[in-house]
Amino acid sequence: MAITVDVARLALRKAIETRKRLAIPMDHAVCAVDVAQQLDLEVWFKPLASLAGMYSGADDPTIIIGSDRPAGYQASVCSHEIGHHVFGHGTRVDEYVEGAGRARSDDPDESLANLFGSHLLMPQAAVARVFAARGWSLKHPTPEQVYIAAGYLGVGYQALVHHLRWTIRSLAGSVFDHLLGFQAKDIRQSLRGRATPQNLIVVDVHWLDRPIDLVAGDLAFLPTGARVEGMAVQLIDESEDRVTIRATRRGIARAEASRPEWSSFIRVMPKCYDGAAVHRHLEDPDEP
Numbered sequence: 001m002a003i004t005v006d007v008a009r010l011a012l013r014k015a016i017e018t019r020k021r022l023a024i025p026m027d028h029a030v031c032a033v034d035v036a037q038q039l040d041l042e043v044w045f046k047p048l049a050s051l052a053g054m055y056s057g058a059d060d061p062t063i064i065i066g067s068d069r070p071a072g073y074q075a076s077v078c079s080h081e082i083g084h085h086v087f088g089h090g091t092r093v094d095e096y097v098e099g100a101g102r103a104r105s106d107d108p109d110e111s112l113a114n115l116f117g118s119h120l121l122m123p124q125a126a127v128a129r130v131f132a133a134r135g136w137s138l139k140h141p142t143p144e145q146v147y148i149a150a151g152y153l154g155v156g157y158q159a160l161v162h163h164l165r166w167t168i169r170s171l172a173g174s175v176f177d178h179l180l181g182f183q184a185k186d187i188r189q190s191l192r193g194r195a196t197p198q199n200l201i202v203v204d205v206h207w208l209d210r211p212i213d214l215v216a217g218d219l220a221f222l223p224t225g226a227r228v229e230g231m232a233v234q235l236i237d238e239s240e241d242r243v244t245i246r247a248t249r250r251g252i253a254r255a256e257a258s259r260p261e262w263s264s265f266i267r268v269m270p271k272c273y274d275g276a277a278v279h280r281h282l283e284d285p286d287e288p
Contacts (some may be wrong), residue, residue, distance in 0.1 A: 003111055011115030014086050018120060027125040028209040029153050032078035033277050035120065036063055041085060043078070043277035045269075051200070052096040055076035055084040066096055068272045071199060071215060072156030079117030087112060121155055122163050135208040138170040143182040144191055154213070157184050165198040191221075198246075206256065211265040212255070213274075214247035220266075226257040231283070232268040251283040 016026065023029055036043050042060060045067035054064040063081040077094065084092050087111045124169040130149045130171050131138050141149075141164075143157075150160040158180065165176040165227050188196040201220040203212055214220060214233070222228070222243040228235060230253025245255075247268040256263035269280040 003115065007112055008115060011112055012082075012119050014083075015116050015119035015123065016088060019123070022264055025125075027122045028131040029126055029130070030121065031213060032075040032082070032121060032156055033116075033280075034210075036078055036082050037277065039085065039204075042084070045273040045277060045280065046273060047274055052094040053081050054093045055081040055089070057085065057088070057090045061085055062278055065277075067274065069096070070156060071213065071218075072150060072159060074153065075121060075154045076117060076156065079120045081111045082120065083113030083116035084109070086116065089113070090210065096281065117124040118159070118163055118167060122153055122160065122167075124168055126153065127160075127163070127168060130206075135205070138164065138168070139172070140175060140181070140265055143179055143187050147184065147187040147191070148181060148204075151201045152207060157182075157187065182275070192219075197284045202256075203261040205260055207262075207264055213269045214245050214266060214268045216241075216245045216249060216268055216271045218268075220245050220247070222255050223257045223262060225259060226262075228253050228266070229285065230266070233266055249284070250281060250285050252281050253285075 007189045019026060022035065039128065043060040044062065044064045046064055047068045048066055049068065051066040052063065053066060056062045063078060065077050067074065069077070072205065080094070081092070087109065104152055126272050127149070128138065130152055131141065136145045138237040146160055147157050150157045153160065160164050161179045163177065165171045171179070185197065188200045191200065191202065196219065199218045201212065201214065201218065203220055203222050205223050212220060221243060224240065224242060226243045228245060230251060232247065232249055232251030232253040233245045234248045235243065236246050250268055252270070255266055
C-alpha cells in the first residue's frame with residue numbers, strides 16, 4: 001500500500017522520541033532487543049517455523065521473536081514489534097512466509113510499525129556516521145561496504161540497501177540495482193576468500209557504540225592484533241590484516257587491541273535459542 005507523507009513523518013518522529021527517551025544518540029548503532037528491554041518489554045525467543053514475531057499488549061507487554069531466522073531479520077522483527085508497542089496497536093502476530101519474510105499486509109498499522117523500526121535502527125545520522133568514519137561513499141558504496149555497515153547497524157544487507165535507496169535516498173537506481181544483485185553469501189566469500197555459509201560480522205576499530213552480538217557458530221573478523229578473553233569464542237586464524245574468531249558457546253567475552261586502542265564486549269547466544277532474552281548470554285555450566 002502507498003505510504004502517505006503524514007505516516008512517514010509520524011514513524012520518524014516516534015523513532016526519534018524513543019531514542020531521546022532512552023538517551024540513545026541519533027548517530028549510535030543499537031541492539032533492538034536491548035532497546036525493547038530498556039522500554040520494560042519482556043522479550044522471548046522461540047524457534048517456530050511459522051513465526052516471524054509477535055507483540056502482546058496485555059498487562060505485561062511482551063515481544064516474541066522467531067529465533068531460527070538470521071540475526072538481521074530478528075532485529076528488524078524486534079524493532080517492528082516495538083513499533084506496535086509505541087503506537088498502542090495491541091496484540092499482533094506476524095507470520096513468516098518462506099522466501100518473503102513477514103507476510104504482506106494492507107494494514108496501515110503494519111506499514112507504520114515497519115517504518116518506525118527502520119528509523120529506530122537506521123536513523124540517517126547513524127548511517128552517515130558508519131560510512132563517514134570509514135571514508136566510504138553513501139552514493140557509491142561497494143557491496144562489501146554495505147554488508148559491513150549492515151552488520152554494525154544490526155540489520156540485514158538488503159534492508160540497508162533499500163533504506164539507502166528509499167529513505168535516505170543516497171543511491172541512484174543503477175547503484176541500487178547493482179547492490180541488489182549480490183547475496184550475503186557471495187559477499188562473505190569475497191571478504192573471506194572462501195565459501196562461508198556461516199554468518200560473518202566484520203568488526204573494526206570504529207565499532208564503538210554497541211557490543212558485538214553473535215550466535216553460536218558465527219564468525220567475526222576483529223581488528224589486527226586483537227586479543228580475546230572468554231570461553232564464548234575461539235580464535236581460529238590470525239593474519240596481518242585481521243583476527244578471525246568463531247562463536248562457540250553462550251556467554252560473554254571481551255576483545256581488545258592496542259594500536260589503536262580499542263575494546264568491545266562480545267555476546268554470544270545459542271542458535272535457535274528458546275527462552276527469555278534476558279538470559280540469552282548467560283553461560284551454561286552444563287554446556288561442554
